[in-house]
Amino acid sequence: MVELLRLENVTKEYSRGLFGGTRFRAVEDVSFKVDKGKILALIGESGSGKTTIARIILRILRPTSGRVIFEGKDIFAFDAEESAAYYRNVQGIFQDPYSSFNPLKTVDDILELTCKKYTCSEYPENAIKQVLERVGLDPQSVLGKFPHQLSGGQLQRVSIARALLVKPRLLVADEPVSMLDASTRVDILNILYDLKTGENISTLLITHDVSQAYYVGDEIVVLYRGHVMERGDATILEKPLHPYTTNLLASVPTLSSRWATEEKIRAARLRLEAEEETVYTTTGCKYASRCPYASEKLGCFTRKPPEIEVEPGHFVRCWLYERR
Numbered sequence: 001m002v003e004l005l006r007l008e009n010v011t012k013e014y015s016r017g018l019f020g021g022t023r024f025r026a027v028e029d030v031s032f033k034v035d036k037g038k039i040l041a042l043i044g045e046s047g048s049g050k051t052t053i054a055r056i057i058l059r060i061l062r063p064t065s066g067r068v069i070f071e072g073k074d075i076f077a078f079d080a081e082e083s084a085a086y087y088r089n090v091q092g093i094f095q096d097p098y099s100s101f102n103p104l105k106t107v108d109d110i111l112e113l114t115c116k117k118y119t120c121s122e123y124p125e126n127a128i129k130q131v132l133e134r135v136g137l138d139p140q141s142v143l144g145k146f147p148h149q150l151s152g153g154q155l156q157r158v159s160i161a162r163a164l165l166v167k168p169r170l171l172v173a174d175e176p177v178s179m180l181d182a183s184t185r186v187d188i189l190n191i192l193y194d195l196k197t198g199e200n201i202s203t204l205l206i207t208h209d210v211s212q213a214y215y216v217g218d219e220i221v222v223l224y225r226g227h228v229m230e231r232g233d234a235t236i237l238e239k240p241l242h243p244y245t246t247n248l249l250a251s252v253p254t255l256s257s258r259w260a261t262e263e264k265i266r267a268a269r270l271r272l273e274a275e276e277e278t279v280y281t282t283t284g285c286k287y288a289s290r291c292p293y294a295s296e297k298l299g300c301f302t303r304k305p306p307e308i309e310v311e312p313g314h315f316v317r318c319w320l321y322e323r324r
């Protein structure tokens with residue numbers, strides 16, 4: 001496997017509170033790599049730091065510490081030429097396709113502008129038709145239309161087509177299908193899969209949905225409150241080791257189980273709110289207050305667990321796996 005991008009101990013602190021007086025770590029000591037021609041799925045619940053990581057990789061944010069290495073070089077040490085190449089090589093696809101486009105411009109205008117900015121081809125019209133067909137759109141059905149005249153699924157395909165115009169090496173797709181209906185979701189995930197196998201394009205797929213991650217992910221990274229709790233190839237979702245991953249998989253709804261009662265939902269929400277503040281200041285494991293296995297004896301409440309390689313390529317951040 002050939003590495004394309006690597007995060008090394010990335011930490012991001014934000015200012016919080018009145019006048020930004022307190023600092024808190026939204027992302028802490030995160031390391032993982034994305035290989036060429038592979039899909040890495042980054043899973044995490046709301047607030048776990050997924051978008052922060054995406055924004056760091058897209059160079060919208062700088063990490064407080066740690067490095068992001070693309071093809072062997074720190075992306076925050078690039079010169080102007082390398083930065084321009086990076087912005088071409090790494091393209092973002094976002095959750096809400098409607099907010100990704102200027103509502104006053106037609107699809108042709110939008111794609112031509114991208115072509116002009118990146119001089120994508122000698123024949124922009126042909127290039128545009130080609131990428132639209134690559135994402136399963138009939139050019140005639142979308143060219144000349146404004147974003148609001150297209151469905152969410154069509155528009156998300158247009159945003160992937162726009163990214164493809166510049167021949168990227170890596171797509172950073174932040175919840176790209178969470179606003180789409182179930183069948184359109186699968187179509188878009190299939191496109192990411194086809195781009196990987198056909199054009200060797202890697203994807204960092206950010207999602208809160210474990211089933212999406214398992215559907216297309218070659219590698220999986222499970223994030224909780226800014227920490228990577230477990231990572232490895234897709235089989236880690238078949239035999240999860242971290243109590244958080246196990247819990248996450250157990251909470252995937254199935255047709256045989258009905259939605260929880262109002263009371264249960266309210267209790268869960270209250271518990272999460274109560275945890276919110278303590279979890280960011282804990283000196284121990286961030287999952288300790290919810291973990292059924294957490295104990296004083298293991299040190300879960302006082303010691304931050306390191307990433308432990310439990311089997312080759314399978315990392316778990318949990319004291320249960322400490323070799324004694």
Ligand SMILES: Nc1ncnc2c1ncn2[C@@H]1O[C@H](COP(=O)(O)OP(=O)(O)OP(=O)(O)O)[C@@H](O)[C@H]1O
Binds near residue numbers: 015026045046047053
């Ligand atoms: N600019 C900011 N200033 C202060 N806090 C921030 C800022 N951006 C994000 N945060 C906080 O950092 C934490 C991680 O946010 P982030 O958006 O990265 O999470 P996420 O996993 O993408 O969540 P979601 O799925 O809800 O988008 C959250 O607690 C959020 O409130």
